[in-house]
Amino acid sequence: MCGIVGYVGKRDCTKVLIDALSKLEYRGYDSAGIAVFENGGISVAKTKGRLRDLCEKMKKTHIPSGHSGIGHTRWATHGEPNDVNSHPHAGGKVTIVHNGIIENYKALKDFLVSKGRHFQSETDTEVVAQLLDYYYCGNPIECIQKTLSEIQGSFALGIIFADRPDVVYAVRRESPLIVGLGKDENFIASDVTAILQYTRDYYLLEHDEIAVLGMDGVKVFDSHGSEIKKERKTADWDVDAAEKQGYEHFMLKEIHEQPTAVKTTITPRISDGLPDLSECGITVEKLRSFNQIFIVACGTAMHAGLVGKYIIEELARVPVVVDIASEFRYRNPLVGVGDLVIIISQSGETADSLAALRLAKSLGASTLGIVNAKGSSIARESDMLIYTHAGPEIAVASTKAYMVQLSVMYLFAFELALAKEKIDEAECRRLIGLLRQTPDLIASILESADACQKISSQLINADHLLYIGRGLDYALSMEGSLKLKEISYIHSESYAAGELKHGTISLITNGMPVIAVATQTKLLEKTVSNIKEVKARGAKTIVVCQQGMEIDPSAVDFKIEIPKFEDIIMPMPAVVPLQLIAYYTSVLRGNDVDKPRNLAKSVTVE
Ligand code: M6R
Numbered sequence: 001m002c003g004i005v006g007y008v009g010k011r012d013c014t015k016v017l018i019d020a021l022s023k024l025e026y027r028g029y030d031s032a033g034i035a036v037f038e039n040g041g042i043s044v045a046k047t048k049g050r051l052r053d054l055c056e057k058m059k060k061t062h063i064p065s066g067h068s069g070i071g072h073t074r075w076a077t078h079g080e081p082n083d084v085n086s087h088p089h090a091g092g093k094v095t096i097v098h099n100g101i102i103e104n105y106k107a108l109k110d111f112l113v114s115k116g117r118h119f120q121s122e123t124d125t126e127v128v129a130q131l132l133d134y135y136y137c138g139n140p141i142e143c144i145q146k147t148l149s150e151i152q153g154s155f156a157l158g159i160i161f162a163d164r165p166d167v168v169y170a171v172r173r174e175s176p177l178i179v180g181l182g183k184d185e186n187f188i189a190s191d192v193t194a195i196l197q198y199t200r201d202y203y204l205l206e207h208d209e210i211a212v213l214g215m216d217g218v219k220v221f222d223s224h225g226s227e228i229k230k231e232r233k234t235a236d237w238d239v240d241a242a243e244k245q246g247y248e249h250f251m252l253k254e255i256h257e258q259p260t261a262v263k264t265t266i267t268p269r270i271s272d273g274l275p276d277l278s279e280c281g282i283t284v285e286k287l288r289s290f291n292q293i294f295i296v297a298c299g300t301a302m303h304a305g306l307v308g309k310y311i312i313e314e315l316a317r318v319p320v321v322v323d324i325a326s327e328f329r330y331r332n333p334l335v336g337v338g339d340l341v342i343i344i345s346q347s348g349e350t351a352d353s354l355a356a357l358r359l360a361k362s363l364g365a366s367t368l369g370i371v372n373a374k375g376s377s378i379a380r381e382s383d384m385l386i387y388t389h390a391g392p393e394i395a396v397a398s399t400k401a402y403m404v405q406l407s408v409m410y411l412f413a414f415e416l417a418l419a420k421e422k423i424d425e426a427e428c429r430r431l432i433g434l435l436r437q438t439p440d441l442i443a444s445i446l447e448s449a450d451a452c453q454k455i456s457s458q459l460i461n462a463d464h465l466l467y468i469g470r471g472l473d474y475a476l477s478m479e480g481s482l483k484l485k486e487i488s489y490i491h492s493e494s495y496a497a498g499e500l501k502h503g504t505i506s507l508i509t510n511g512m513p514v515i516a517v518a519t520q521t522k523l524l525e526k527t528v529s530n531i532k533e534v535k536a537r538g539a540k541t542i543v544v545c546q547q548g549m550e551i552d553p554s555a556v557d558f559k560i561e562i563p564k565f566e567d568i569i570m571p572m573p574a575v576v577p578l579q580l581i582a583y584y585t586s587v588l589r590g591n592d593v594d595k596p597r598n599l600a601k602s603v604t605v606e
Contacts, residue, residue, distance in 0.1 A: 348376025
């Protein structure tokens with residue numbers, strides 16, 4: 001989704017803006033632009049395409065030179081990606097960048113047109129620029145307030161006024177925006193990773209708060225225009241965490257960070273060999289009170305929820321419904337008092353997941369956020385909160401965030417099962433012991449990278465492939481399939497292995513790759529039958545199983561073995577080869593691994 005940055009200070013503003021925007025590239029975008037105060041005016045440079053296209057264009061035309069301004073990477077919503085629709089947008093004295101959607105832009109545009117205003121672009125953003133200018137009578141705060149009272153939707157805005165040089169204004173509603181605090185310089189950014197190389201100190205803006213950034217300081221006003229004191233936060237992520245550190249891609253680096261991420265996430269939540277989530281607001285009494293659990297999320301985070309369902313139901317015997325957030329929020333769900341709704345999100349800003357959280361709260365359910373991004377909206381609005389400590393995840397394809405979401409699902413399931421007296425303390429300690437071994441287990445699978453690369457070389461020319469599995473393996477195969485599609489652009493589907501015969505098996509043609517996840521001992525025989533069925537119809541089979549599992553070799557073309565371990569823990573190590581296969585397939589096909597086409601890292605609009 002769009003990325004916003006802004007700068008006021010002594011440095012070369014263009015350089016700072018481009019550098020900060022480059023740190024937001026991972027969010028996904030199709031055009032970029034900046035506006036810089038220069039020689040008593042505002043210089044705008046913008047273009048369709050990547051930041052490098054913007055830099056090329058500036059080199060050929062003009063590189064704005066100044067010490068303050070705003071910048072933007074756009075992920076098109078209203079109007080195609082082209083130069084005109086790119087941000088910044090201007091209306092008279094006002095120039096803005098915008099992330100989000102203005103829902104009532106059409107009515108506002110009609111109003112402004114009736115007042116004689118002309119528009120250049122098809123964007124909802126230009127409507128806000130023009131509206132701000134329409135209300136501007138020399139008092140920026142008043143005009144921003146007036147505009148806020150009229151616009152509906154989700155937005156973060158960086159605003160500059162031609163007659164207020166070297167001052168940047170910022171405001172947000174629903175969409176993320178932070179204010180970075182440096183020495184004699186200040187920043188705005190969609191997330192803190194954009195400015196980590198300049199400062200780790202920042203303010204989180206609440207909805208409709210207006211920040212005014214000058215070189216000498218930042219003032220924040222509430223929606224009534226009264227100045228307020230904000231709490232200064234410090235990011236615990238360092239610059240290195242947001243750099244590639246020698247890896248060819250962020251995705252590969254993040255896959256390799258998984259053992260550490262799991263350790264960092266689970267260690268503080270284990271006390272005396274037992275799970276302890278009390279610091280997250282989760283008590284035994286609360287756990288005992290839940291009759292039903294809903295896990296609501298999108299994409300990969302939802303897949304982590306599917307694994308959660310299997311293990312919670314298996315161990316704690318509490319019914320769990322897993323829902324896609326965009327479905328949950330519009331299907332009048334049967335949720336209420338006594339239910340727990342768990343929202344899983346890496347970014348903590350996914351629009352549908354946030355809406356689902358608010359709906360669950362309004363229906364009287366207790367809510368638990370499992371979130372990676374500190375201070376994000378879902379983190380702030382959840383009743384109970386477990387932070388996953390994956391550090392910044394930059395690659396659009398989620399890997400380490402999924403892994404830590406799984407680790408939290410285990411901790412939660414173990415603690416719930418203990419609270420519900422479905423397992424005793426000794427069993428709980430034993431399970432925690434297993435979980436503690438997962439970082440080493442994951443590290444050992446990372447050594448299978450060469451084998452995964454070989455398998456990828458067999459997939460690169462495929463048009464379609466299938467992932468199959470049963471039980472936990474089915475949940476995992478859904479994640480494997482999503483990972484492959486999003487970065488390799490090869491069409492793949494994931495199917496419950498037992499469901500193949502009910503239609504899908506007709507798709508199998510000679511040489512079509514089928515990746516079978518078969519790590520579950522109890523289900524092995526059944527899954528092997530399904531592998532044989534597809535093999536008999538010409539499929540090229542790739543099997544992910546545990547070491548020592550007996551599988552008829554004639555049914556298997558390629559095999560990846562996970563060190564023998566307990567079935568219930570298998571999703572954590574077994575997802576690693578699936579991630580690596582997706583990664584190498586994307587690399588071998590020459591794709592932009594970290595920034596796949598059409599995708600955004602943080603989906604802050606519906
Ligand atoms: O930030 P969130 O975890 O809420 O994001 C949810 C999905 O958009 C995300 O997991 C997406 O599916 C990833 N690109 C998958 O790799």
